[in-house]
Amino acid sequence: MQIRIGFDIELGVTAPTALIYMLQVHPSRAADIQGEENITISPPLATDFYLDGFGNQCARVHVPPGVSSVRLRNDAVVYDTGWPDPVDHGAIEHAPADLPVSTLPFLLPSRYCEVDGELLQFAWANFLNVTPGWQRVQAICDFVHRHLRFDYGSARATRTALEGFRERTGVCRDFAHLAITLCRCMNIPARYVTGYLGDIGIPPVRSPMDFSAWFEVYLGNRWHTFDARHNIPRIGRIVIARGRDAADVPITMVFGENSLQRFEVTTEEVMQ
Template identity: 40%
Template sequence: MSAPAPALPLTEIIRVRVGFSLTFDVPFPTPMLFVVEPQERPGQRLLQSRRLIEPGEGVTHLHRYFDAHGNVIWRMLAQPGTLTISHDVMAEVSGRPDPQFPDLPKTLVEDLPDDTLRFLLPSRYADSDLLAAEAWERFGHIQGGWAQVQAISDHLYGSCMYGVGSNSTTTAQQAYASGKAVCRDFAHMGVAFCRALNIPARYACGYLGDIGIPPDGVPMDFHAWFEAFIDGQWRTFDARHNKPRIGRILIATGRDAADVAFTTTFGAARLTQMTVWADQVQLDAELPEDGQPHDYWE
């Protein structure tokens, strides 16, 4: 076995190639939604984006729209057979770790912007009402917005073991009670505890490769974390890793995973293969030309 390639240097700006390939067995015509497309954001610049559907005649009613949270949704009707859909993106992001602002104050509810108030309420997977007593007993005495949220992240990281123990219906309270969680659960728990303390919080999902750290050996997958509204901005927290990371690519945000599921199928389509990548590449790298027909978004 050959030695792994040496890590690329971490400069002020780094280039990251992210994407996925998903294959489905579709027994009959099935409407499908995908929440998989990153957007241009402050600190997140998209250089190239390529989508491929095989076979091309395997879908109809194909279009994209923006949901109530501003996320890009791909909508299609998959026809019977084997369907593979992939997306390949070249992006530039900061080469620095997630920013830290430990002295930021907490904003009173009466001073919060109107559009953040929905992120104070319990939702399908972030059942903050069931964790309120625990939240105030454990974190209520802590002064400062950032300090409170960081204490939540510290506690979840230290008290919950990373590992599969949940399923698609597991809520924040259930994951917390079990003491075992995957990234989705860590995000839901963080969101729920923040909301219980009157801090707006939302679920975030995207890509996070092993950039600037040794590979952890876990197969690459989509990642989830949470954002808390502190001192006028949404701030990134990741209780799964509980340390600032480099190369995070945001796809979507919502109240919880129900709003931003990567794939939603209205029928019996079955996922049979999934590959996800998120790798730092050279600053002049471009997506390779592989000779296959590609459908580019305008």
């Protein structure tokens, strides 16, 4: 299967500044790109490319005086197996002392994931007696899927897992943050993922295409994909970035006053 991906994002700026974007396909999927990504910047501006501490591809754009807007565009085709997210009901939990040290940051509190207090108490009261491993993570996903109501109109960039838990509404990032937090409360490493996820293998959804957020947990000596918003295996996930939560993987960050003037995302199967 081939999936066409892309975006058209325009940001208005009011002064010389720097813009960081995290919009390239993750290095783990680089071999699947058919040809190359075609990211363009209008107007053409000096750009520095680098990997962040989580191994994500990032770019810093230098915005000089006289530039009032920056437009980022991409168009690429990515090979995908066409298989749904793998399911491994036998994947086991590891005791914290037995986990690889590289997973330990994903047990700790982070900007949007409060692994203490109210959520810690809730997690142990509700998931302690669930079979450890895959079944426990799935039980957490089932809870979050039922507990939160998806609503674009309620999106808020500052909402934390605890706030989402109390408000019972949010968008995909809020589903991911709450599920991640509950997993960490149960000593299961969990990390935030952002990427492309089109309506492949499901009925078309009546909403604008967007980037999506889901999460991964460490069970049975590897990372596994979970998605508390959709709560079913999906086809065609293309990872852009991974981190502790959304604060680590912003698609764009401007160091100064700015406004979003255009935001269009493409992720669809290429029909042969």
